[in-house]
Amino acid sequence: MVDLRAGLRRVDTPLARSLLLGVAVxxxxxxxxxxxxxxxxxxxxxxxxxxxxxxxxxxxxxxxxIDDAAFQEMGERQPLPRPYLAQxxxxxxxxxxxxxxxxxxxxxxxTPREDGALVAVTRRWDGRSGRLVFTTVANPIEDVRPARYxxxxxxxxxxxxxxxxxxxxxxxDGLVRVARPVLPAAGDQYLPSFALAVLAGYxxxxxxALAAALTGGTSxxxxxxxxxxxxxxxxxxxxxxxxxRDTVWxxxxxxxxxxxxxxxxxA
Numbered sequence: 001m002v003d004l005r006a007g008l009r010r011v012d013t014p015l016a017r018s019l020l021l022g023v024a025v026x027x028x029x030x031x032x033x034x035x036x037x038x039x040x041x042x043x044x045x046x047x048x049x050x051x052x053x054x055x056x057x058x059x060x061x062x063x064x065x066i067d068d069a070a071f072q073e074m075g076e077r078q079p080l081p082r083p084y085l086a087q088x089x090x091x092x093x094x095x096x097x098x099x100x101x102x103x104x105x106x107x108x109x110x111t112p113r114e115d116g117a118l119v120a121v122t123r124r125w126d127g128r129s130g131r132l133v134f135t136t137v138a139n140p141i142e143d144v145r146p147a148r149y150x151x152x153x154x155x156x157x158x159x160x161x162x163x164x165x166x167x168x169x170x171x172x173d174g175l176v177r178v179a180r181p182v183l184p185a186a187g188d189q190y191l192p193s194f195a196l197a198v199l200a201g202y203x204x205x206x207x208x209a210l211a212a213a214l215t216g217g218t219s220x221x222x223x224x225x226x227x228x229x230x231x232x233x234x235x236x237x238x239x240x241x242x243x244x245r246d247t248v249w250x251x252x253x254x255x256x257x258x259x260x261x262x263x264x265x266x267a
Contacts, residue, residue, distance in 0.1 A: 060233050064088070080104060082114040086121040093130035099201035101133040101194065103166065109155040122160040131162060131201030135194045138165035138183050149183045149191055162207050164197030168251075177251055181244045182214065190214040190241055195249065199224045203236065218242030 066080070085102060092100045109115055122132055138149040151163060168179040182190040192200065192214060200210045202225050213222045221238040228234050 082118040086117040089121050089132055093125055099131045099198055101198040103135055105135050106154045107152050119156055119158050126160040133162045133197045133201050135166035136163045137167050138191055149185055151191055162197045162201050164192045164194035166194045178248045179251055181249055188217055214241055
């Protein structure tokens, strides 16, 4: 006959109680986290990690800032003068930049002369070593479920540049912490984010080549540069559209500047 009480006494040890407590706490944390109960704490922990993490310089990326002084010199015009953007793009591409990304939307026409200056630059560099990228906005297509998106069109179809959406979801506290590399568009197409468009431009994708790579199903692949903190961009890997669709890119936005070289706008 089996003595259950003796068996329970052998199991009821400090080690066994600690293990059971650990399992119970793990299950409770998993359940609470599953329903979003720890989202705020998780966000704060990640923010703290990013804040105290060492900044690794990335020499391949240079930010050209249009500061308040430069904006005033241009008469505080909105949108920014297209000839100014054209001259800046020409200067950076002639200086050897593989891709120049403007965090600027080109949805409204201004004057034929000014708009034509930017179109001319994009045409001159079409098929050459440099690529130009501009931002757009991904807008939900009405009455379509599941949600699909269409980009805000540029002021001219003659612009020979890659466009990527710049909008991103907001956290409950109003900050942008993550971004989607792609969003579903009409049919079997996907729209690239601004970040993905810049990476594709670095790889030499033309607007048509990137659109083709993001069309035809989630098994299609896009080749992107991969960097190493010590050696910089050292290889080029293919990633499937399905992986891009299911991936959320976390944005390192906290802490002091230092990961990217920065320069005041060129004049």
